[in-house]
Amino acid sequence: MQKNKRLERIISNHFKIRQRFPLLEKDLFGNKRTYLNCGAGTITVDTAVKAIEDAARRSHPMPGEVYPAEIATKDLHWEVRSIAADFINADSPDEISFHLSTTNALFNLAFSFQKHISKKQNLIVTNLDHMANVSPWERIFGEEIGCEVRRARIDEEYRLDIDHLLSLVDENTGAIALTMAANAFGSIVPLKKIIAAVREKSPDCVVCIDAVHHALHGSIDVQDIDCDFLAFSGYKIFGPMLGILWGKKKWMDKLSPYRVETAKDISPHKFEQGMLNNAVLAAFKAALEYLLWLEKEVIDPQEKLNLDRRACFSKVMQTIEKYGTLLTKRILQGIQRLDPSRIRFLGITDLEMAKERDPTFAFEIEGISAAEVKKQLWLESGIQIADGNHYSAAVYRVLKRPSLCRASFCHYDTLETADIFLKALNEIS
Numbered sequence: 001m002q003k004n005k006r007l008e009r010i011i012s013n014h015f016k017i018r019q020r021f022p023l024l025e026k027d028l029f030g031n032k033r034t035y036l037n038c039g040a041g042t043i044t045v046d047t048a049v050k051a052i053e054d055a056a057r058r059s060h061p062m063p064g065e066v067y068p069a070e071i072a073t074k075d076l077h078w079e080v081r082s083i084a085a086d087f088i089n090a091d092s093p094d095e096i097s098f099h100l101s102t103t104n105a106l107f108n109l110a111f112s113f114q115k116h117i118s119k120k121q122n123l124i125v126t127n128l129d130h131m132a133n134v135s136p137w138e139r140i141f142g143e144e145i146g147c148e149v150r151r152a153r154i155d156e157e158y159r160l161d162i163d164h165l166l167s168l169v170d171e172n173t174g175a176i177a178l179t180m181a182a183n184a185f186g187s188i189v190p191l192k193k194i195i196a197a198v199r200e201k202s203p204d205c206v207v208c209i210d211a212v213h214h215a216l217h218g219s220i221d222v223q224d225i226d227c228d229f230l231a232f233s234g235y236k237i238f239g240p241m242l243g244i245l246w247g248k249k250k251w252m253d254k255l256s257p258y259r260v261e262t263a264k265d266i267s268p269h270k271f272e273q274g275m276l277n278n279a280v281l282a283a284f285k286a287a288l289e290y291l292l293w294l295e296k297e298v299i300d301p302q303e304k305l306n307l308d309r310r311a312c313f314s315k316v317m318q319t320i321e322k323y324g325t326l327l328t329k330r331i332l333q334g335i336q337r338l339d340p341s342r343i344r345f346l347g348i349t350d351l352e353m354a355k356e357r358d359p360t361f362a363f364e365i366e367g368i369s370a371a372e373v374k375k376q377l378w379l380e381s382g383i384q385i386a387d388g389n390h391y392s393a394a395v396y397r398v399l400k401r402p403s404l405c406r407a408s409f410c411h412y413d414t415l416e417t418a419d420i421f422l423k424a425l426n427e428i429s
């Protein structure tokens, strides 16, 4: 099917897509809303909500081999690891572990390196990342082990300064923590190119990717980008609160995470603490299956029998990425009509560079605090955005700002939603 046809399928089926997200247009209290806050958490897809209830009713807490219910729980764990592996093109379901959150997964991961890193090595973190992919590394590698911590800069368009980052790498660089896209500004990081250049200087350097912000916007292929670890969160991809960590098997087997002595000392189990939350896992599986539904029932029903699951994820996410670029262009064109002395957008605004960002927009309005903008947008236009520092190193450490407005869009938002946002901004300013 032609590329444009695939995109048109999303646009012409928006009604059907949006029906899968019952809280998208009205909140729990019945208030009409335009939800522009998927960067803080996407709306949960209907089948994920249902899966929580079903699993809570039916599932046996422990996986096992004898009773039907415990066998079902064991199968559920395997199926969820397996679908998550396909989503990011991991080699094996055994490379996937589940955690309370991405922050929790990354602290646990950094801790597990304690015996495998020496203070002669240096660590690189970036000023573009969410602090969840900064603090764990700085704390364990920097403060506990005593490694030198190097921080990669960002440029004036809130993109990663790649030349600066590469100038920090040397043969003693033991680890690099990078984001796939900036959660405050939407800028996408060209990981494949960067990681290849890093490996030329330091072949054994551990590369850990935070994919939380980009996971709902584009295809992820851990083998293609050649990282060692990658984490993302269920609630930012239409599912439940959950952190998912993928790691290369050779690393996972070597590392020593926090572990109760009696827990299995094999990966991925050794990375998980306590019993897994079966209801949450079932909901996460349903959220990923929603993406398969989008491909097979909405975008390209003709192809549905011919595609394997990995190919299906890859295709649907590529189309979602293209739709994200379309939304981005609509916003960037609209921005050009707003008064620049009143509204300032931080990040890439050049239309030609629309593909280099996700549809996530940081902005400020002259003379009005972010908290006040958020309140006015809600009271006057029913629009929900985010304020605060978004835990972004760029906002917190570089700009040193307590708060910045952020509107974030994804594939379930229509092009008209973008216009509603632009109109409201114009009125406020």
Ligand SMILES: Cc1ncc(COP(=O)(O)O)c(C=O)c1O
Pocket (backbone or CB within 6 Å): 039, 040, 100, 101, 102, 103, 104, 130, 132, 133, 179, 182, 183, 210, 211, 212, 213, 232, 233, 242, 243, 391
């Ligand atoms: C880019 C990014 N990384 C990491 C996190 C942390 O995720 P979690 O809340 O699952 O710990 C977030 C959450 O806002 C995020 O946006």
